[in-house]
Amino acid sequence: MSQVMDLIGVNEKIVMKRRKLMLLNESLFKLSLQLIGNDLNMFLFGSQTEGTTTLGLNSDTDCLTSLNKFNVIQDWSEWEYGKCNLLMIQDENVSPGYCLLQALRDDAPLPQVVKCHDYLYRDRMGRILLKNTFFNVVPNAYAVRHGPAHTTPAVPGVKAGDFVIALPCQLRPVQARHWFNQHREEHWPTYDMIQYCRNTKCFVVGVGKTGSVNETFEWRISTSVAERFLMFNLNITQIKCYVLMKMILKAFITQMFPNSITSFMCKTVLLHCISYTRSDAWKENTLFTCLSFCLSTLYNCVQNEYCPHFFITQNNLMTGRFTPETKPLILETLRYVIESNGRALFEIECDDFGLFLQSSLNGINLIDAHCVPTHIAGRLLIDTALAQGVHFQCLLRDNYNLSPILTIKKLLTLMSNHHNENFSNIDRKAYCLLTRYLCCTIGSVLASLNIYQQDQFIYRKALSFMSLGLDSDVASGKLKLASVFYCTGDMERTELILKNIEECYDLSVVEPVCGCYDSKQYARREIFNRLCYESNEEWALLKHITASCVCYIRCEINCCPFELQHEMFRSTQEDFVHRSEDDDWMDFAAVDSLPYLYFLQYKTYSRLGRLDDKQRALSNIARTIDVEPNLGHKETALNLLGQCMEQENNLDNAFKCYARSLQIRGRNNSAKINICKLLNKLINN
Template structure:
């Protein structure tokens, strides 16, 4: 790298300051990683429950590494590994009760790729028979596995990119790149050569490489570009080792990578899409770090480091050669560019490098260019916490929604079971599996969150059975429900209050509701709904600030989030009759307009805050406390209007309409149902309420 002049030092410091302002700082990188690892754990637990241990999940790429910004809006890179399949490299690794495949790397295979020879299940011997279209016999008689086996069928919401299926971004949700992989428990020979190559003082250190060696490798279903074996080659992935290397970088190195991605997005992707990938930029960064001393990477030298990486990238493109960092025989740029594309990219990179930083003023991503200008003109005060608070709030909100998404998937599966005994057994089995998996760290935290939701529904299902037969609640039910009271600020307690209301214990119900209202800080608490995809608006400012300041986000979730309150049909006796209508919202005419993601409509689901006010209204009605009753109905109407992130406003309006009917305000009730239909025109219980109300009004008129 060149000598650090006063100019480059000044620009570097200002650039570092701006990146800090948009959330690229050590605190936020660590927070992003910690929460994305929790996301990864939650999704793995869900897959383990649904597939009986057949799938592990890894969140890789920019979000998992903490190398993204709001403006970059990176997709989530999800790697699903099929644990019942096993790639071996030596016959001694063969294992019964698994589909074993022998990795083959010979002169016919592209560098960084392999073939998978299928082995018999009863003995460590080659398979002789070709049983389906995914098995292929080559010219020397080996039965090989085609990589098309793992190609997920695309839907209207997804697009295939190599081995990945891209689930396109929808309002309120980021996109997903999903890759299915097969685990390889031993590192391939070509990758092991990297482990053994070590020079004194060189990065990565020997200890880092030994850690990498202990991580799993995978093979993913894509062949070398232009290879004659493209359908039967499998790419070797060392993504977990690469993630570890990214975790070891300092903040300047991370900022350099983020700037490279911003440059890519601004200057190259617009003209040459699908040419240079962020993975190539990452590889160039790792090679650059390896070839320099570590103390060269600091805030004072950020511009020099960036230009150095861009120069390395420029030379790679000139030579059509960018070696994979761990398996250098794999050239990431082989057959990548046309002559025209190559010329455009080189011209763009040359312009950026020669500008000595001024080209960065053209970057609109995260308003980087205008923010840099502001540091020179001093037009705006530097407030680094603002965007970091917004990012922190988004991250914590995503965790809460991930838990709810997982629970919703499990509940939708359970709700299809008509046999109540089988349903209870399945719920109990899920709960025992999650409880057994609790240990230290991320897994303990994630399992605890899921266990509380499962405990709540198991307790409520038992209570529903008891209420139907005895109008009381058994001890087992109350023990299970007590375990989940602090699942968040409201939903667990609301479930308990609902059960007491349905058993006629009105005073106890009133005390629980009073406790919830005192805990529910309207300025802070965010409603959480993941029943379906809808546009989420920015979280409350106080919520974001608390999320930024927190180091224990899971404990924080219990006091600043409020999930939906859900009732399975087997829990019908635990919810008031006004809410039971929501379980039967779909007429025969409505059913064709439901999608596979609308199974939640078979449940009764309501946001916590409106349900709190509705239960208060019903409770105070029984207690004949008219002033409190009127305050409750007023609060119910007010929160429907003022809270933008409720997921079930139509249900809240239906409950409000029924309250209005009980107040003999039929016109107001009808308006509530009509507003409800404006929100959700089909599969809405409001249709039933309108028909019933109009029939009642017409009958009274005739009388």
């Protein structure tokens, strides 16, 4: 069992990669939102961050946004001037694991006495309480818009999941103080773990206990940070046990009895089981025994309809979960799995676990020992690169419509105001990744301004900024620099930079990445996957084996070749109707690095009169469009190829390129402009 789990990607190496890269994504998410002025913290919880999932389970990610302008307190001494202070009320009338929030004044530590909004309610005791539907009443004020997502889960680089807005509570809740005050020496969690959990913050989330008389006013207390810390301190056998429980849940329970037993209940059962036993009981050769123990404990919980929350034991997670009709059937199913002595595991279809287990027992090897883990490692790095791209896009979208000088000032302010000495190591990495792209954009905007004002003269400061962003990835930063020299007519330096990019861009390894929108992803190169798996510094790999798309905002227009400038004005008035608010990237000129590299080569060699090199570049553009499946802007590449064909006076093929481009993106496509120009040329000729 343990060996098969290793082969499907539940091993120490993959678990650690998931955790490191998801925490990096979390920091990218948080910093980019803070950079554009949101006073909040962002957390990614769930199995993806914990490393307790497989490809087949396809677990979601819980995005929790904590609003820092609120201050949930349990004692009047915690009140803060100017903040939206809320007093947490936990009495006998409130469900365990939940609380009421009493509104307080922001100018004095006193209760609020005026009901000034519909989301406030005066109870029989005269207290002004905040309804848990607060965020439903004012979605525009507190909903977070980021990349192609709002409060929905579809964010490139972050798996689908729940997007929760929460309020921070600095101290542990009263109902959990018994757990936090315990003193354990030999058993798990250790005293040091408990002390760490004591210092983590909690949250309150806008949902009441089902069936409670205060359901509209109760807020659920979330201890997600402490839970994640404990999950990070499990050994690999305990993680495998949890993943197996979820596989069993998916194979035997979820489809027949949805909304009965949840993965969170399985996690809670696991944590209780670990706390009951000695740590040395959880070993690779005891995995089946540990799994049986957890399943038996889960069976008893269902039978008694009692599963206490790990931190707030008064909170029964199974209250009202089972009907008299479904409970016996669920118990019968669990009994079948437990009493099968492992035979039921052969029926698990998720990740073909049952098939691989049966084959392994029969001495047949049906799975490559490196295939699945390397594939997972590749996907994880791509997800991080996508997250990096989409968060940078978020910063661009917040500034694209400003004048060049205002854009430069704002981007510089963003970087200087958020260089925090208290950053964690992972925050520093995220800040470094984002600021590389910002520096390149600042330099490009400065250069564009210089070209406009100083007759092709580029100030040293612009080039200095661009140099700071050259290693953001394999190509995009260098391509922007090459584009600057091309637009000033310096063909020698342009050729030199393009030659360097082509040498660094290993076609057998480097993968294109586009964070502009949620594009379909195809299988990645095997060498790319293997490098991702073997490396222990995944974030540093981004600059060596990924190539982001090149994006120009409008105040960079003088650094952008004329043929690409059309992309900034791709939307007609009619097209705008067919754009969503996630399509701001369409106001940029965006192109994948590899076809843009060959396009710049074509233009440079044309000016230098090197016909053979020019034709080679033209062929490379066409080949890249046909053979590279993961281009995010294939329609743009076709538009550039079509304009090259026009320069070759090959008007028939130029028209075919534009027609293919429109097949990919029928609206908001500059191919329409190019076709009109082409028809004008044909008519005039």
